[in-house]
Amino acid sequence: MDQSLRDAAQQGNIDALYASIQKDVKVLDRIDELPFVETPLHVVAFAGHTQFASEIMRLKPSFSRKRNEDGFTPVHLALQNNQTEVVRQLLDVDEDLVRVQGREGVTPLHYVAQTGNLVLLAEFLNVCPKSIKDVTILRDTAFHIALKKTK
Known part of the structure; x- marks a missing residue:
């Protein structure tokens, strides 16, 4: 994942997310191709930005089931970091x-x-x-x- 997309997720900046997409319309698709990868949803699950998490889930619902290189999904990371609102937001989309x-x-x-x-x-x-x-x-x-x- 490129640094501008990572920064957007860490900051919960939806405008920056779309700026990354405008710069490279396949940026999310390339991440999705990898079997084990840290996605923007993993980053935001750690950081706790619920609105950004909802936006990523809307754009790429498949990210919610991706495991990072350590074997954790975004929900696992949110739980590990006490980001219960992010967990609830993700479960609202997919129980x-x-x-x-x-x-x-x-x-x-x-x-x-x-x-x-x-x-x-x-x-x-x-x-x-x-x-x-x-x-x-x-x-x-x-x-x-x-x-x-x-x-």
């Missing part, structure tokens, strides 16, 4: 993002079970009840993870 597996098969639901965030755990199960069946590479469900946390 199934609760189920997207990242590194070691951990979904956002597994992550909130690990951290003990009961508010988000309840919200995730409410928007996507079938996610309770998802397992990590260790075959753990969110329920198993939550039980281990209480021990």
Whole structure:
């Protein structure tokens, strides 16, 4: 990703996003071609700019399921950085993002079970009840993870 697009995402600057697109109309398409890549949505998930996140999701919904080189999706990064409004914004667009597996098969639901965030755990199960069946590479469900946390 070029530096001007990265800066736009870090600052949440939608005008700068479109300036990058005007300069190179295929800039987002080239990022999307890569299987593991940091997208502008990853950057903004870390930074916490909800409006920019919504704009990127509208332009390239596929970015929400992309894993970066470390195996994390934008939702995973937003959770790791306590950007819960970005998480909620992304889930408003696509509830199934609760189920997207990242590194070691951990979904956002597994992550909130690990951290003990009961508010988000309840919200995730409410928007996507079938996610309770998802397992990590260790075959753990969110329920198993939550039980281990209480021990």
